[in-house]
Amino acid sequence: MPRKKRLDIIHRWEGNPVVNLEDLSFQALDICNAGAVKIVDTYLLLITIESLMGHKSLYVARSTDGHYFEVDDKPFIKPSADKAYKKYEEIGVMDGRITPFEDTYYITYIVESNHGFRIGLAKTDDFEDVTRLGLISAVDTKGGTLFPEKINGRYARFERPWSGGRIWISYSDDLIYWGGFEALLSPRPGHWDASRVGDAVPPIRLKDGRWLLIYYGIKDTSAGPLFRIGAVFLDPDNPARILARTNVPILSPRKHYERIGDVPNLVFSCGAILEDEKLLLYYGAADSCICLGSTTIDEIEQECVKSKGEF
């Protein structure tokens, strides 16, 4: 019997999806993606859910095993009524990403209004109360993944300005004022990530000191954009330096729940949890549900070894 080929480097959980519309206690239009963190023995997701009116908010979901989640009834972060935020968040808040930092958790998220997309920053100690720290970009940028520690004494983040479709890095002394902008990762013509790339999961520090950045890559086709997921390893001391990049996606839309939904042929992640060598990737599928996949750092590494440059 011929050996069965693996579909992807990320192995899907057979019980996928982890969260879909039927799991909610309220009606909603769709479920987009989730930030993820493990706090002691609790797996916590911050899920983007679109209301029936079409406005997105961020909801907390908790689980003891990482597979079966209870989603809160009320949003954790919703479009603000506060004057300073209202005009920039009126369409919605989305794509929450969680960065554990010392004793607290920073949440970066995207706000949408008729001004465009901006990056917002909030802080929580317990996922019960949340403090907004400000909108930390101008318009025309998405992504916004904060490093979980300072880089050479400064906070650092990735983001994806719309123009150029590339991932940029920038730095800050105080999380509010950002500078030192530098383009880091570009789309590769002719590849699966030919049209645009963007930062997906906040950078993860590996045991050997390197940084792992899981990113999304888009290829425009005559049937619309195809969203897939890839990975790069970055220099321990200078994360603006790429050490390795997967030539092939680590996850592609293949299953019916990834291919059929509000935005078809889409896998998109805002959160992963590293447990020893095992990486749990929570990803949104077709903007309709949250799924789980897993792999090891070694498996991603092997794919980079095969890649030999090309970044």
Next chain:
Amino acid sequence: MFKRCQKNPIIRPADVRPSAEGYQVIGAFNPGATLFNDEVILLLRVAERCIQEQGKIRIPVYRFFEGRGIPEIKEFDAHDPDVLLKDTRGVVYKGKDYLSSISHLRLARSVDGIKFTVDPTPFIYPCSPIEAYGTEDARIVCIDGTFYINYTIVSTDSWCTALSSTDDFKKLKKFGIIFHPENKDVAIFPEKINNKYISLHRPNNSGFGKASIWYAESPDLLHWGNHKCIARPRDTVYESMKIGSGSAPIKTDEGWLCIYHAKGDNSRYSLFGMLLDLEQPWKVVKRSTMPLIEPELEYETTGFFGNVVFTNGIIIKDGQLFMYYGSSDETTCLAVSSVEQILCSL
């Protein structure tokens, strides 16, 4: 309200020596301006293309070597099937974009503010791939004796804003990108307010309507935040496409005076005034309803890109407001007014 200089255009492409053999200057426009050692200094945007020969297509390109850029010529055979002409702005060769003209920044000096001597060589020019398609539209602001120069850098990422400084207009210190793409029309205030540097900037907002004037603050001129949208284009023939800020705002008793450009119907550019609160410069106090100046004379209505008046260089000289402006993306002109007159008109 503005009196145009009778000698307009005061600087034309023919007044500027090309930066490389085989290059040809096609624009000397949109200057930044300041006063330095009793002289008026302009920092011109100089656009150059290659002298063409039949059967060939020649494109200006910069080769980057040890942190410097060397202007060179890339030559294609006009009949090469891999060459795709992309309207008048450039060619695509084997999937790579080349622009038919590239801009650098060149100093010009004058005692009377009208008759200028243009430096023979560029002052700011592309030095890395992130500037490969040119450096454009400088703004100069003097803060505590140092001249800060911000300008648009153009590359395959489209455009963003970089900052440099100089004390003597000879040596240049570069600080890199201060606003990621797409962002241009950055006007830095000449002094700190509430202990922060302040700027106006103009991010694009792809897919979300018209580009607007934004406010930002900085502790050090390098890191910017607390962005706020302060003025959006109005639904008029003058502002129907977008607006963007010009030179450094001018401090007056009534507030910060800004002259901004508006792109309206048929891509026509005109200039408007806006007054910002002295203490809270994110608040617009007054804004003119009609243009301060709009393309009317022949040098403003015809040229490389006709029907454009654009300013990024204003100085106060002998009590008068000297507004240097680019006409039709080709020449440099001057119009004179006074702060009082402009304030009265708002």
